[in-house]
Amino acid sequence: MRGITHLLLLAAFVLLGRCQLKPHVTMSPELKEIFQGDLFYLKCSGKSNVIWYFNEEQLPPTSDTWKIGVAAPKHSGNYQCESNQQKSENFNIKVLDYVPIASLTIETGHPVVRRGDSVTLQLDNEDGLQGWMCWVYRGEKSKKIKLKIKNNTVSLVFQVNRLSVPETIYWCSNDTQRRSNQITLRTSDKDISLEMYPLPAVVGETLTLKCLAWGTDQISHAAFYKDNGILSSGASPTHTISNVTESAMGRYRCQATFTYTINPPGAPYQVTSEDQDVFVQVPPLLRAFLSSGMSCSCPHCPNSSPYHWYKYEDRQWAAIGSSPPKSGGTYACRAVWHIGRSSLSNVVNIISDQPPILIILLCVMGGLGCILGAVVLFRYFRKRTGAIYEDLPLRSADENYEMLQKGAQREGEYDLLQAGATGGQRRTEEYEALNKDEMKEGVYHTVKIEGAEGAEGGYEALNKEGMTGGEYHTVKIKGEVGAEGGYEALKKEGMKGGEYQTLGMEGTGGGELGGKKDRD
Structure with missing residues (x-):
């Protein structure tokens, strides 16, 4: 009896030992819902000779941790790990073929930063953020981030703590299983980093990789590598993959040649970045x-x-x-x-068919302004031209211009040349030729204009030879029949001090109008 009891106890201890040695699978970070594009790790409690199984099929050899860098519906199923010939229970995963209700994005900063730097993240939910919080996973531990959210807030920007570990994962959620997508931030101690879009690449879209040098943009040459194979090399610091396929998934790095402008001229630096994983996902089935x-x-x-x-x-x-x-x-x-x-x-x-109302109003106002300006300019120039020019009616050959008589004018008035006499008789105008041969030195003959019925008007010659010192003969103008008008000579020799003779003008019919002598 005692022997049977000892055997039963031994079997129980062996079974208990085997149960204690049986590995189990855990997930980190711990997610209630797994959306397409999520990053998470499956860990086996066994530490030696770990073998992974997916839907009872053995996976390629790896460590005690199985990384799923970008979740997709194809990753849905049962996972097991084996250690020391002991298999774990099934760990079931279901990846949802759509994106979460809220969006988490990088507001400022880069997905790869230098150790000790920080970034700001932005959380958006169209239905509001009341009751939401965020989570951070670093170093195998998840911590809660409390947010200061006001009522009716649909968007919030917050800054994360300084980054000190190689990889940090952020996401946000509330108490009703509603959450955002993840954002993964990485650190690097090198002066060169490989930058890419923080979310996984999508099949059929474009992926751009950029070689970034900290503290300078003076990159003269850059080379890009995938899994130790070179992709491109040249002066451009970017490399673009058009029409991404699943084969683009892999580990990438870049090498850059650069200089710092603050340093004195010298040999440029050449640095290779750390490797970065590029994950590729198929577009979700649930797409609008x-x-x-x-x-x-x-x-x-x-x-x-x-x-x-x-x-x-x-x-x-x-x-x-x-x-x-x-x-x-x-x-x-x-x-x-x-x-x-x-x-x-x-x-x-x-493309809007109708221009905005503001543009229409501006066009109408501009047109009215142009019309108003044209009217003002027209009136302005109309007024100026009316004061300068007069429309003259067309006259026949027998019409004469009325004579403005010289005797009726006062000083400052102007005489018009007469085309005919007031009595209707035609007057002839002629210019006597100035014969250069008949002119004597110092003598100038002026043009004569004939007056009425034998009257003759003209300028008498100024004879230099017959002029005495200080004596000037003025021009004589003949008036009516027998009348003669002229200016008396001003003789310097016959003038007394302070005495001036005025000019006399002969009137009609021998009348004489003279000026008296003004004496001091």
């Missing part, structure tokens, strides 16, 4: 489709899911509500339900 007529649909989404609209502004998608847009711009849509959303639809550009 936007037609050219701005009709949004999602055949595989939950029934009666509402659609939200987004406009591309300032290099990011901004939510604009649940009604289709009517103005011009670049738009996309997606279906939304309780815990998730479809991926964004294809992009449609709308």
